[in-house]
Amino acid sequence: MATTHVYDLAVKTGEYESNGQTKGRYENIGKVLRNDNGQFMLLKKTFNPAGVDSNGNMIAVSMFEPKANDRQQHSSQQGSGYGAGGQPSRELDDDLPF
Template sequence: MARKMYDVEIPLGTYSDRDGRQKTRWQNVGAVMDGDKGPYLLLDRWFNPAGLPNPDDRTSVILSLVEPKR
């Protein structure tokens, strides 16, 4: 049986919380799973990295691996 190791998330922008602090808005786009034959990556079908904001004109996309929320 597969076990989720990490959520895969991307930063979509920023917002201000009620105290006026700048926070990053994150979107979950998949998961890293640990299966019988080793780890594998699941990406949501709607996720298209070409549609992400790219103000610095970078050629790559950074996806963050975060511990799953319980």
């Protein structure tokens, strides 16, 4: 069952100025994947929505299409480093210091 990377998820964390234009600063907080069972999201455990500015009880999460080479890489890796149930595979745990 191949998994395809459909979208990157990001929140706006601030703004900066470049060449006289104000641009948004975004933080990647996860991704949307698709497999034979449908679409699902994987969110970074370290993402804290309380730290994102908002005008109420909700925050805006933007969905960006991944770059073409990212999409091909993730679909060919069958799960993008994630095993059954969206759990990280053992190979991702290899560089953890604890």
